[in-house]
Amino acid sequence: MAAALTLGAEEELHLIDLERWQLAARAPQVLAKLPRENFSAEIQRTTVETNTDVVSSLDGLRQELLRLRRGAVEVAGRENLGIAAVGTAPRSEFRDFELTASGRYGRMQEQYRLLVDEQLICGTQIHVGVADRDLAVEITQRIANRLPVLLALSASSPYWNGLDTGYASIRTIIWQRWPSAGPTGPLPDSAAYDELLQDLIASGVIADAKMAYFDVRPSSHAPTLELRICDACPLVDDAVLIAGLFRALVRDAERGIEAGLPRGIRPLPLHRAAIWQAARGGLSGQLLDGSLHPRPLPARDAVRGLVTDLRDVLEELGDWEEVSELAETALARGNSADRQRAAFVQHGDLSDVMRSVVDETQGPASGPAPATPALRRYRARAGDEGVDANSVARPNYRGVVEHVRGLGADGIDGLETARDRWIADHGLDFGVDGAKQPFRVDLVPRLIAAHEWSELEAGLIQRARAVEAFLGDVYGERRILRDGVLPEEAVLGAPGWREEATRLPPGTLRAPIQGFDLVRNEYGGWRVLEDNLRNPSGAGYAIAVRQLMDAVAPDLPRPGRLADPATALEQLRRTVLAGAKPGTRGALLSSGDGSSAWFEHRRLADGAGLLLAAAEDLAVDRGTVVQRSTGDRIGSLYLRLDVELPDLVDGEGRPIGADIMDVAAAGGVTLVNAPGNGVADDKAMYRSVPELIGYYLSERPLLESVPTYRLSDEGERRAVLERVGELVTKPVDGHGGQGVLIGPAADAATVALRRVEIAQNPSGWVAQEVVALSSVPSIEDGRMQPRHVDLRAFVYATGRRRRDYVLADLALTRVAPEGSLVVNSSRGGGAKDTWIQLPEHDRSRPHHR
Structure with missing residues (x-):
């Protein structure tokens, strides 16, 4: 029938x-x-x-x-x-x-x-x-x-x-x-x-x-x-x-x-x-x-x-x-x-x-009518923070999207011309392969709601405290090694380990400034992608990008309780001077104008009232670091070097870095951030941070990490070698996106070569699962299109107590080029202004007007 x-x-x-x-x-x-x-x-x-x-x-x-x-x-x-x-x-x-x-x-x-x-x-x-x-x-x-x-x-x-x-x-x-x-x-x-x-x-x-x-x-x-x-x-x-x-x-x-x-x-x-x-x-x-x-x-x-x-x-x-x-x-x-x-x-x-x-x-069978017209040519995708799958702007982005759409092609072109002029006039640049290039800035801001920022604040401060405790321990008593939580070779044999760092006085705050790279997946959940504890950059660029937006796009509708990134400058000053002796100055020690982030070094030093110094500008006199030209005593040094401090020599061949280390070991100068911090932020140690949180804080992690494989482990290595084409592989000591291979986007020959590299030096590599990064509307060829983004946020610490840690009210949103998941400036990425809404109950923090 x-x-x-x-x-x-x-x-x-x-x-x-x-x-x-x-x-x-x-x-x-x-x-x-x-x-x-x-x-x-x-x-x-x-x-x-x-x-x-x-x-x-x-x-x-x-x-x-x-x-x-x-x-x-x-x-x-x-x-x-x-x-x-x-x-x-x-x-x-x-x-x-x-x-x-x-x-x-x-x-x-x-x-x-x-x-x-x-x-x-x-x-x-x-x-x-x-x-x-x-x-x-x-x-x-x-x-x-x-x-x-x-x-x-x-x-x-x-x-x-x-x-x-x-x-x-x-x-x-x-x-x-x-x-x-x-x-x-x-x-x-x-x-x-x-x-x-x-x-x-x-x-x-x-x-x-x-x-x-x-x-x-x-x-x-x-x-x-x-x-x-x-x-x-x-x-x-x-x-x-x-x-x-x-x-x-x-x-x-x-x-x-x-x-x-x-x-x-x-x-x-x-x-x-x-x-x-x-x-x-x-x-x-x-x-x-x-x-x-x-x-x-x-x-x-x-x-x-x-x-x-x-x-x-x-x-x-x-x-x-x-x-x-x-x-x-x-x-x-x-x-x-x-x-x-x-x-x-x-x-x-x-x-x-x-x-x-x-x-x-x-409601109706087909659902409520859209509040605003759809962006007809927007390539809508799941996980877009600003535009829903129906190509309609989400409520928090509606004002921004409608404003940009209302500009039309000519208005957008004029805005981009003004942006490029501002970048040139203010020298906003970044070094790539030894050459300076304009810092790319997209004109559609990214919005982070107050509840999300509160979630990140709690999770990142927790993470920063655990990492600081780990650094103090491994360069001191090494309890975590004695208890067998981490194998000794994973720490003392790590690329970022520096034996000289053991000389610093007990109780030294080793990473007062910590940067964290985060991604938001397609379900809206935040994940920590990397920790940056040596010389995390981006804060100065975040401040500059807001200044740029205020200058060239003052009419862009801003939400209430918008955080002012410039407040981070005072926090930076307090952090750098926290360990300095009375009557001394704080200085930012830079590798000089050849550094890729030289723009930021200048802006941060100027904004925080710090002396901007290179190796040639400093000397050691009777157990004190001084400015050579004035004799001013330096009580704290914010290290923004391209080499580790003990290896620093000036143009005359003076081992000024080793001399400063001697002063620091005697308690004569505070180092922000200390040499040897790389032991905690290399990509192999990243996998263990949840264990550090449990061990040192007796807490469960508030923010999740991306699943990561340590390839020195034979079992994990075998599994990864079979899946290199499905994973992201990275050198343990890499930075700036160098050496990163996104397996699904690579050809067969490149994947095969990476397998050989891993097999030859397993401990030099880690692998991570691919995260479907969220996207944010960005301007491309005169119209808005989604681009993948990540977020770099900063935690400052002036002591070891929970209340001594603060999440700076700024973040740098980094934007990947079209068709890419890599956001680093050195790999063609750019940035956009990050609009952070502060919680209503927090009246103590100044807002951006």
Whole structure:
């Protein structure tokens, strides 16, 4: 018997208290006022379920879903409740669960315990009419390989128990814990399916046929095939898209049966892997293709591939135009998980996310209208901080984007001309390969919200304290080596180790100025990419870029509570002078105008009131460092050298660096930052910083690091050598992006050469997983386009206590060239102004006007 191909849907809807923006266990009150033929209870009292009438078209299904949602909204609204069709309510917590009073549900809770108590989840079930149960069982198995695409489109549950889980659909992971969830495995007919159910019931593991929670199953109460794998969808059109694709898959499988084609079932572990992959990344990651030997491909390619494969069937059903348009719209705006994360980033408040999912669920089928017109030629991508997947500016970037767009091509050209003139007039340059070149500045600023800055402040100060404790320990008592937390060869044999640093007095603050490179991934989470403890540059450039923007783009709309980067100059002065004796001066010791960051050396020294000195300008007189021309005593030296201090000689051949080290060892001068700090910031030690935080602070890391492989470890080396083409490999002592190889962007010959280099000197290399860097709108050829960015932030310390550490109110956003992930200026990168919004409660810090 042919499939009837009718349509129906069941939607599980969370009830939301509109004052507290939390789940409300008031389903009995709401259901008492709703018709029983279309509304029913679920296992949790925070949920109601809708059941549409049977329809024959996608538009009919759309109208049914809207009708039932309107009915639920009207009744719930009288109780000051809203509804949210999402896999998990973003602010849901374990304690929100309240069991619906029934004998069946009570038995389930008694039997399954925590498994029931965590069922604060909602799904969308799509029914397609298939009256012949043998046909239904056969179709179930033929369409299994394409189910991950439908799950990815529906994914709407990134948050669970108040946290971002890292999954697009954590509901799927929770749901699959049921003993009867997932695929059925190969079955010849409906009799075998029924026998499987009876065996499960007889085993006592499930109570009845309704507990057959398979991904797809013949319905237990209707002549349909039921799709059960999808999250609830806040936008009705997303549910309609999934229904259209599911019906087409059913018809396509039916055609295959009629043609006598084989099933092509994948082994169950591969099926589970494909479902997990879809739950993990949704539309922002990769999916496994539908072949018997699947390979990963971008999710959007998988979606388009499925739609294209089904075109003939969709045309037969009269659904081609609608499904293809809905699919492209879904890819443009992202799934609900993407939109929820974008809503959270604005203010860091899950209440905002709750509002957004309620608004979408209770709004039009296609979602709320965009607040501003789309950037038609913007290459929208997941993880863009300023523009959403629908090419519409995000709320915090809206003023900036609209201002830049309003300038037009001529206005942008004039702005860039003024920028270039300012750079030339102020000598804003950076050295590359011994030659100075203009410092590249993009004119679209990057915005960092107050809640993000607070998160970075806590995490970076924690990291800085742990690193400082490590430096003091390894150049002193070496407790961490005696306790076996780190092997001795990893420290004393590190490229940055300097034996001379052991001579400095006990208690010396070795890294008062620390720089950290951070990246923001496509889910909005921050990761520390590198630590910089020798002579981190960028603060002077960040200050200069703000001055440039104030001069050439004063009309660009600025947010409130904007941090003033120039305040870092006073903090720098306090940091440098913290250890100096009264009556002495502080100086910035530079390698001179040949240094790549000579511009910054001059600006920082001038702005912080420090003497700018080169080797030739200093001498040692009776145990004191002095300025040769004036005899002024120098009490502290901020080292910005291209060599380590003990190796520094001046043009006359004087070993002035060694002489200064003698003074420092005797306590006559403070060094900021001390020689030997490289032992803590080489790329091999980076992997151990989380251990340092636990060892020295007895805390858990507040900021995550990028997964890193130390290639001196034989096991890790073997694994990396097989994956060089998938990883980023770096020399342990590299800087400025030199020697960095991004495997996915390299050709086979380059990858092969890197394998040889690693094999020849394993301890000289590390490998990291590739991070999908976020992007920010940047001006390219007169219009805005996304460019990958990172962030360098700075922690200053004047002592060892927590309150002695501060995160400077500035950061340098570095911008990669088009098509690149490398942001270093020496590799063609540039920078942009970083607009940091300070928290409202922090009135002590001056704002930029």
